[in-house]
Structures are given as structure tokens and as C-alpha cells.
Amino acid sequence: xxxxWIIDDDRSIRWVLEKTLARENIPFTSxxxxxxxxxxxxAGDQPQVVVSDIRMPGASGLELLKxxxxxxxxxxxxxxxxxxxxxxxxxxFQGGAFxxxxxxxxxxxxxxxxxxxxxxxxxxxxxxxxxxxxxxxxGQASAMQEVFRAIGRLSQSHATVLITxxxxxxxxxxxxxxxxxxxxxxxxxxxxxxxxxxxxxxxSELFGHERGAFTGAxxxxxxxxxxxxxxxxxxxxxGDMPSELQxxxxxxxxxxxxxxxxxxxxxxxxVRIIAATHQNLETRVKEGLFREDLFHRxxxxxxxxxxxxxxxxxxxxxxxxxxxxxxxxxxxxxxxLSDAALKYLTGxxxxxxVRQLENLCHWLTVMAPGQQVEINDLPPELREVPAERIxxxxxxxxxxxxxxxxxxxxxxELHGKLLRSFERILILRALKHTGGRRIEAAQxxxxxxxxxxxxxxxxxxxx
Numbered sequence: 001x002x003x004x005w006i007i008d009d010d011r012s013i014r015w016v017l018e019k020t021l022a023r024e025n026i027p028f029t030s031x032x033x034x035x036x037x038x039x040x041x042x043a044g045d046q047p048q049v050v051v052s053d054i055r056m057p058g059a060s061g062l063e064l065l066k067x068x069x070x071x072x073x074x075x076x077x078x079x080x081x082x083x084x085x086x087x088x089x090x091x092x093f094q095g096g097a098f099x100x101x102x103x104x105x106x107x108x109x110x111x112x113x114x115x116x117x118x119x120x121x122x123x124x125x126x127x128x129x130x131x132x133x134x135x136x137x138x139g140q141a142s143a144m145q146e147v148f149r150a151i152g153r154l155s156q157s158h159a160t161v162l163i164t165x166x167x168x169x170x171x172x173x174x175x176x177x178x179x180x181x182x183x184x185x186x187x188x189x190x191x192x193x194x195x196x197x198x199x200x201x202x203x204s205e206l207f208g209h210e211r212g213a214f215t216g217a218x219x220x221x222x223x224x225x226x227x228x229x230x231x232x233x234x235x236x237x238x239g240d241m242p243s244e245l246q247x248x249x250x251x252x253x254x255x256x257x258x259x260x261x262x263x264x265x266x267x268x269x270x271v272r273i274i275a276a277t278h279q280n281l282e283t284r285v286k287e288g289l290f291r292e293d294l295f296h297r298x299x300x301x302x303x304x305x306x307x308x309x310x311x312x313x314x315x316x317x318x319x320x321x322x323x324x325x326x327x328x329x330x331x332x333x334x335x336x337l338s339d340a341a342l343k344y345l346t347g348x349x350x351x352x353x354v355r356q357l358e359n360l361c362h363w364l365t366v367m368a369p370g371q372q373v374e375i376n377d378l379p380p381e382l383r384e385v386p387a388e389r390i391x392x393x394x395x396x397x398x399x400x401x402x403x404x405x406x407x408x409x410x411x412x413e414l415h416g417k418l419l420r421s422f423e424r425i426l427i428l429r430a431l432k433h434t435g436g437r438r439i440e441a442a443q444x445x446x447x448x449x450x451x452x453x454x455x456x457x458x459x460x461x462x463x
Contacts, residue, residue, distance in 0.1 A: 008080065021114070050064070065097055160272070162303070164305065172191060184232055188227060192236065194236065206224050336372050345357075
């Protein structure tokens with residue numbers, strides 16, 4: 001794959017985009033002005049996608065857009081504009097821009113837009129990308145193994161999937177994995193966060209618009225459904241979709257057709273829908289905030305993604321991966337977490353889930369003074385955890401204190417009581433992780449099927 005070109009006279013903007021692309025192993029080349037990009041084009045270099053500011057010293061982004069479209073008409077060009085510069089954004093669309101990125105932008109939004117442009121470029125050229133744009137999903141916990149099994153079972157399916165899970169738990173990674181391991185893997189994967197786009201623009205984003213459909217619509221524009229034709233459309237945070245758009249989406253899922261805004265000709269939607277939400281859609285249905293019929297259309301196959309606190313045994317694996325990834329981006333040696341630091345992190349709740357852990361590892365790569373990271377090297381906000389939570393996280397210390405207390409109280413048959421409590425908790429948690437499937441629970445605990453059946457009877461867990 002050719003590199004992504006970043007053109008902006010603001011060094012901080014270039015730096016943010018460079019680090020974002022490096023983190024995803026996407027090749028890039030940066031230029032401080034359009035004239036430098038002109039020179040590269042004259043030398044025969046060709047970008048996969050261009051991300052350019054609109055106002056720079058020398059030639060403008062619109063002049064660069066015109067030049068690139070003359071030489072490489074299939075190359076998507078993303079124009080960066082200030083929110084107060086919407087007239088320039090309209091001019092960019094008239095000049096053939098793929099999309100505009102308003103400043104200040106969200107890094108995830110910029111990355112999603114660049115991914116979309118890459119997919120479009122590959123589709124136009126018919127060339128297969130030489131870089132894997134889908135990060136791997138890591139996890140050894142039984143709850144994650146359930147997710148992996150679901151992805152495997154769906155590998156030959158076109159079924160609609162609803163992914164539920166807390167923010168930062170990796171729902172888009174699962175959606176991309178479902179796409180990559182599906183019959184649609186060679187077609188586009190298009191993602192849209194329905195909560196991040198103003199409701200008056202969301203309809204046009206999803207379905208496109210005809211020229212003259214509303215003020216400023218000077219050209220016809222393809223929406224996300226058309227961009228994802230033959231592939232997968234990922235609707236993130238579907239629970240926040242406005243009610244009027246819920247009705248339009250339901251019609252598309254019902255009869256497979258939609259209309260552009262201002263259009264009169266139906267367009268066939270050959271798209272697989274994967275939706276995701278951090279909200280409880282059943283509750284929103286009861287509250288009248290989400291259509292029940294749309295919920296049932298989306299809830300064909302449901303995959304629940306566990307929060308990081310439910311798979312804390314994966315924290316060491318994920319932390320090592322993120323530390324190595326950050327070191328590779330920054331060109332240094334990967335830092336290591338001490339046993340004490342790992343134990344401490346494993347006891348934290350991580351309200352931001354995997355995304356918070358990844359950001360922490362990037363912070364440690366930059367800020368920790370030595371190669372081995374100790375507890376004192378962690379950010380201050382993570383070191384200010386209440387003492388009782390730290391004690392609860394260190395279950396061996398907590399158990400030792402409880403034993404001391406029970407011995408002091410001369411508790412009879414202490415060994416048998418604690419052993420039964422331990423086994424009861426162990427088996428109940430394993431059954432919860434496997435959805436009550438005893439054979440899988442036994443396998444995850446490393447015991448036999450007959451053993452877990454006998455223990456369930458002895459401990460009266462059936463009740």
C-alpha cells in the first residue's frame with residue numbers, strides 16, 4: 001500500500017496524525033506545505049490517500065486538491081478545515097474531495113475517516129492492501145473465548161449482529177473481525193458513530209443526498225450505505241440514534257431499499273449491518289426511546305463484550321502488547337511492568353476498559369523513567385486508589401487477614417469451611433463466565449466433568 005500523505009503547516013497536527021497512523025501500522029509521509037507535496041508528485045510519488053489542510057503558506061489545499069485530481073483522479077483527498085470555514089468545505093466537495101475533517105478533530109474520528117478513504121482507494125484501484133488494518137483482539141479469559149467462538153461460528157454468515165459492551169471495551173475491533181472473517185471480507189467496511197454526528201446531518205451521512213436537496217447541497221453525495229455496498233456497515237452507539245432515523249433504518253432492514261435525501265429513486269442496499277451500543281436497549285425500548293421492532297431487527301445475533309474488570313487475567317497480556325506497540329511506534333525498547341505493578345494494575349477497575357489500558361501503556365512508554373515500571377511510576381490518579389480496594393484486589397493478603405481473624409475467634413472446622421467457600425466461589429464464577437455450561441466451566445478450571453458435577457451437588461449449587 002502507498003503511504004498516506006499528511007500536509008499541514010501546523011507541526012502539532014502532523015504529529016498527532018503521524019502517531020495515530022504509526023500506532024495502526026499504516027505507512028505515511030508528511031509535508032509542511034503543499035509545495036513540498038507538488039515536488040513529490042513531480043518526482044513520481046503517489047499517495048494512497050491525501051489528508052491536507054486547506055489554508056497554508058504558499059499553495060492552498062484546494063489548489064493541491066485540483067492538482068492531485070488532475071494527475072490521480074482515483075486518489076481520495078480529505079480536506080481539513082476549521083469549523084468556521086464551512087464555505088471552504090463546500091468548495092472542497094465541489095473540487096472532488098472525498099470528505100472534510102473539521103478542526104479540532106477527534107483522533108478516532110480522523111482514523112475512521114482515513115480507513116474509509118483507504119477502503120475506497122483500494123476498491124477503486126482493485127489492489128489489495130499490503131497492510132493489515134485490523135488490530136488483533138487479544139484475550140485468554142473464558143469470557144473472551146466466547147467472543148472468539150462467536151466470531152468463528154459467524155464466519156460464513158451474513159446475519160445482522162448486535163455487539164453490546166461498555167465504552168472502550170473494543171466493540172469496533174469485534175465488528176472489524178466479524179467483517180474480516182466473513183464472505184464480505186474483500187468488500188468495504190464502513191463505520192459510523194451515530195452519537196458523534198449532529199442529528200440534522202446524520203440522515204445525509206447514512207443515506208447520501210441529491211444535488212439541491214438542502215442549502216449547500218451543490219453536488220450529489222453517496223452516503224455510508226452506498227459506500228459500504230457489498231460489504232459491512234458498522235453502526236456504533238446505535239442506542240443514541242434519533243427516533244426519525246430509527247424509522248428510516250427499519251425500512252432499509254425490512255425491504256432492503258433506501259432513498260437519498262431529496263431523492264425519488266430507490267437504491268438497493270446490499271449491506272450487512274453490525275450495530276453496537278454501551279446502553280441497555282431493552283430498557284430504552286421500555287422507556288420509549290428506541291423502537292421495539294428495530295431492536296428485534298438488530299438483535300438477530302448478540303455478542304456481549306466483557307468489561308476489562310471481568311477479564312482482569314488478560315491485563316498482563318494486554319499490557320505487554322500495548323507496551324511493545326508503543327515502543328515500536330517511538331523507536332525504543334519496550335518497557336516492562338514489575339510483578340508488583342502488574343498485580344496492582346490487575347486489581348484496578350479500569351472504567352475506560354481496554355482503551356484506558358492502552359493509553360496508560362503509551363503514557364508509561366513516554367513518561368516512566370526506567371525500563372522496569374514500578375507502582376510509583378504509574379500516573380498519580382491511578383496511585384490514589386482507596387486502600388480498601390487495593391487490599392481487596394490482593395486476594396491472597398485479604399485471605400490471610402481473614403484467616404488471622406477466624407483463628408483468633410477460634411472458629412471450628414476452619415479448613416473445611418474456607419475450602420467449601422473457595423470452591424463455591426470458584427465454580428459459581430466459572431459457570432457465570434460460561435453461561436451455565438458445565439463442561440466448559442470444568443475445562444476452564446482444569447477439572448473433570450464428573451468432578452464439577454459432584455462439587456455442584458455437594459455444595460448445593462443447583463439451588
